[in-house]
Amino acid sequence: MWKCSVCNFIHEGETAPDKCPKCGAPKEKFAQLDDKQVGLIQRSRLGNALLMELNGLLDAMEELALTGIEDNLDPGCVKLYEECRDFAAFARQSLKAEIQTHMDKGKWG
Ligand SMILES: [Zn+2]
Known part of the structure; x- marks a missing residue:
C-alpha cells in the first residue's frame, strides 16, 4: 500500500501510481x-x-417500525414499534458520532 503525502489517499498495488487519482500529486x-x-488500515476498514x-440495519429497523406504527393494529404493537423507532434513532446518532471520531483520527481509509 502507498499513501499520498499530500491528501492521504491510499493506493493499493506493487508500485505507487504515476499520479494521485485524488489530488493529482506526482508519484x-x-x-x-x-x-x-x-x-491498521485493514483493521479500521473492517471496523x-x-x-x-x-x-443499514438501523435504517431497515426504523422503516419497519414506521410501517408498524402506520399499520396501527393495537396499542401494544404501536408502543413496541415506537420504542424500536426511538432506539434506531438513538443508536444511529451514537453510530454517527463514532464514525466522526474515526474520521477525526484519520481512521477512515
Ligand atoms: Zn493525493
Whole structure:
C-alpha cells in the first residue's frame, strides 16, 4: 500500500501510481506503508464496514417500525414499534458520532 503525502489517499498495488487519482500529486509524493500501517488500515476498514452495515440495519429497523406504527393494529404493537423507532434513532446518532471520531483520527481509509 502507498499513501499520498499530500491528501492521504491510499493506493493499493506493487508500485505507487504515476499520479494521485485524488489530488493529482506526482508519484514521488507517495510513500510505501509498512506492515504495521497496512494492518491498521485493514483493521479500521473492517471496523468501518461493520459500522456501515449496522447503520443499514438501523435504517431497515426504523422503516419497519414506521410501517408498524402506520399499520396501527393495537396499542401494544404501536408502543413496541415506537420504542424500536426511538432506539434506531438513538443508536444511529451514537453510530454517527463514532464514525466522526474515526474520521477525526484519520481512521477512515
Ligand atoms: Zn493525493
